[in-house]
Amino acid sequence: MKNISVIGCGTMGNGIAQTFAQYNYNVILYDISKEALDKAMLVINKNLGRMVIKDVISEEKKNITLKNIITTTDFNMIKKSDLVIEAVSENLDLKKSIFKKLDLECGKDTILASNTSSISITELAESTNRKDKVIGMHFMNPVPIMSLVEIINSKHTSTTTTETIIEISEKLGKIPLTVNDYPGFISNRILMPMINEAIEALEDGVSTVKNIDGIMKLGMGHPMGPLQLADLIGLDVCKSILEVMFKGINKNKYVPNKLLIELVEDGKLGVKSGEGFYDYSNSKKAEIVSKRFC
Numbered sequence: 001m002k003n004i005s006v007i008g009c010g011t012m013g014n015g016i017a018q019t020f021a022q023y024n025y026n027v028i029l030y031d032i033s034k035e036a037l038d039k040a041m042l043v044i045n046k047n048l049g050r051m052v053i054k055d056v057i058s059e060e061k062k063n064i065t066l067k068n069i070i071t072t073t074d075f076n077m078i079k080k081s082d083l084v085i086e087a088v089s090e091n092l093d094l095k096k097s098i099f100k101k102l103d104l105e106c107g108k109d110t111i112l113a114s115n116t117s118s119i120s121i122t123e124l125a126e127s128t129n130r131k132d133k134v135i136g137m138h139f140m141n142p143v144p145i146m147s148l149v150e151i152i153n154s155k156h157t158s159t160t161t162t163e164t165i166i167e168i169s170e171k172l173g174k175i176p177l178t179v180n181d182y183p184g185f186i187s188n189r190i191l192m193p194m195i196n197e198a199i200e201a202l203e204d205g206v207s208t209v210k211n212i213d214g215i216m217k218l219g220m221g222h223p224m225g226p227l228q229l230a231d232l233i234g235l236d237v238c239k240s241i242l243e244v245m246f247k248g249i250n251k252n253k254y255v256p257n258k259l260l261i262e263l264v265e266d267g268k269l270g271v272k273s274g275e276g277f278y279d280y281s282n283s284k285k286a287e288i289v290s291k292r293f294c
């Protein structure tokens with residue numbers, strides 16, 4: 001496996017592309033938006049620049065990594081990939097339409113993976129004629145730093161496909177852990193109710209944004225509080241994951257909190273939009289709580 005394509009260049013797509021490129025894979029980074037692709041390359045450049053400053057990689061390695069990535073809005077460029085990783089917005093119909101198109105366009109041996117946080121891999125597989133070669137490859141945010149890849153086997157994924165994806169994840173220096181195909185898998189089934197509960201506690205007036213996050217950081221040893229983490233993931237993404245889990249598992253604890261819905265409707269999506277529970281307009285650091293919560 002040498003040629004990798006990543007579909008969608010947002011928060012996750014650009015991190016996935018950077019990681020494969022750092023490990024010398026040829027990466028095609030595809031998106032429908034040229035503007036998003038330009039932004040993604042700026043983010044990757046900045047991340048690699050930070051690694052050079054910290055002496056984690058050399059300037060030469062940075063340049064090679066950047067050269068390993070080709071950005072495009074032309075779907076034809078994906079055709080010759082050995083592995084395609086879909087990382088578009090968390091929307092079942094959109095993902096299904098992309099898998100259908102990938103199935104028609106890619107070579108018969110190409111493995112199709114989804115970075116979805118919650119959507120059924122079995123359903124995505126069933127929109128193709130290569131059900132055995134469809135798998136979940138759930139990277140964590142930020143991808144270049146986090147070591148886990150949650151590997152999701154659908155009802156149809158073959159052992160060969162799973163083994164290939166485990167092997168390639170290990171080649172990226174990651175630790176792959178396999179799970180079965182249930183809404184939210186393991187990571188989000190446990191994480192999202194916690195985030196939803198933190199938002200509800202905020203809404204009920206139990207405490208402030210800073211103190212809710214502080215309590216979970218200092219008391220539970222979490223590296224980041226749940227509200228800051230929600231901002232990093234994207235509040236729209238959190239809302240979509242909870243909706244998928246509610247639909248699939250049908251328990252009220254997965255219903256997205258109304259404050260979360262309100263923020264998403266107001267376009268306050270967290271880090272990527274500049275404001276969520278925190279205000280990022282001056283800095284990427286979650287130092288200033290959004291005025292709304294002061």
Ligand SMILES: NC(=O)c1ccc[n+]([C@@H]2O[C@H](COP(=O)([O-])OP(=O)(O)OC[C@H]3O[C@@H](n4cnc5c(N)ncnc54)[C@H](O)[C@@H]3O)[C@@H](O)[C@H]2O)c1
Pocket residue numbers: 007008009010011012013030031032033036086087088089090091094115116117118138139140141232233234237272
């Ligand atoms: N954000 C997280 O922390 C996180 C973590 C793990 C997994 N995920 C999952 O990764 C996926 C992507 O999430 P994200 O946070 O990167 O989203 P995002 O909103 O940051 O980016 C989505 C990208 O998809 C592109 N896109 C939309 N329609 C497209 C199409 N038809 N063809 C090509 N590109 C298209 C958009 O232009 C955008 O650049 C989702 O399934 C999400 O659940 C997210």
